[in-house]
Amino acid sequence: MLPPGALRRPLAAAARLARAGARPQVLASLATGPRQSNSIFYEIRTYDVKPSKMKEFVEMVNKHIHLRTAHSELLGFWSSELGAMNKVVHVWKYDNFAHRTAVRQALANDKDWQGKFLSAALPLIEKQHNEVAYLVPWCQLGKPLKEGGVYEWVTFQMKPGGPALWGEAFRAAINAHINTGYTKLIGVFHTEYGLLNTVHVIWWNESPDHRAAGRHHAHEDARVVAAVRDSVRFLESQQSMLLIPLQCSPMK
Numbered sequence: 001m002l003p004p005g006a007l008r009r010p011l012a013a014a015a016r017l018a019r020a021g022a023r024p025q026v027l028a029s030l031a032t033g034p035r036q037s038n039s040i041f042y043e044i045r046t047y048d049v050k051p052s053k054m055k056e057f058v059e060m061v062n063k064h065i066h067l068r069t070a071h072s073e074l075l076g077f078w079s080s081e082l083g084a085m086n087k088v089v090h091v092w093k094y095d096n097f098a099h100r101t102a103v104r105q106a107l108a109n110d111k112d113w114q115g116k117f118l119s120a121a122l123p124l125i126e127k128q129h130n131e132v133a134y135l136v137p138w139c140q141l142g143k144p145l146k147e148g149g150v151y152e153w154v155t156f157q158m159k160p161g162g163p164a165l166w167g168e169a170f171r172a173a174i175n176a177h178i179n180t181g182y183t184k185l186i187g188v189f190h191t192e193y194g195l196l197n198t199v200h201v202i203w204w205n206e207s208p209d210h211r212a213a214g215r216h217h218a219h220e221d222a223r224v225v226a227a228v229r230d231s232v233r234f235l236e237s238q239q240s241m242l243l244i245p246l247q248c249s250p251m252k
Contacts, residue, residue: 037137039096042075042189044131044200049086053124054079057088058246060124064117065248067110072103075141076251078151078243082208089153089243131194136163138171139188144204147252151186151243152203152211157236160197163190166234169227174201176227182214186251208242 049057058079065077075091094100107113135141158166178185186202205211218224245252 041094041096041132041134041192043092043094043100044133044189044194045090045092046129047088047125048127049088050124050126051086054086057121057124060117060121061088062246062248064113067113067117068107071106071110072099074250076151077246077249078153079246081150081242081244083239083241087241088246089241129194131198132192133189133194133198133200134192136167136171136188136190136199139185142184142186142204144186144251145184145206149204149206149252150208150211151245151251152183152205152240153243154201154203154238154240156199156201156238157195158197158199159234159236161234162197166231169231169234170199173224173227173231176221176224177218180214180218180221180224182217183211 061077065074068074073093075093077090078088080087080089094103156170158170163170174185174188177183182205184204186204187200189200189202191198191200203211205214
């Protein structure tokens, strides 16, 4: 715990700037963690599809998704195989919020998109959910080693406080898994809109069996065990899904 004087000093400095009419700067000691270096963000969309309509929905997406990707970049489009049923997840990249607004307006005026896909697809969907997330500053977007693998989508609900509280321990746990070599990291995303203090981690594996064997090996690695034990102090819950890329997905 910080001594009382350590916190009072930066607060007093900010107060003096305010009284002097100056614009106070963000103080590093009060920041919630490293800042993003650019305005790029990702919209994560999750749809629950009616069980009897899943095959029809997937076929429709594969056929007409080009109408949607004409407006903005699709990172990946997956259907759930394990951990959830009749669910699809797709991730869209935007340069900034003005870019997303322009794309949404263009889609609303796109007669082909509205008529050929949206009007037919909406009755097949039971529930929609979206989030806005940034790549964490220490992670670059990765690519699968080859086509034909599977993806694991792991969602961590962290304790409130942001990366300043749990970021270092979480990064160490991710790196410990990477260093085992059994899996490929695609991305680590931290939510900005949606349920806050949520981190989504996407991993690529050659197959479900390859992933299972790698996990068993990792659980016997003292470095992984130590890093995970340190990070779970900040964890409230976690959930994973095994995802299969759709034919139209840029990430296969």
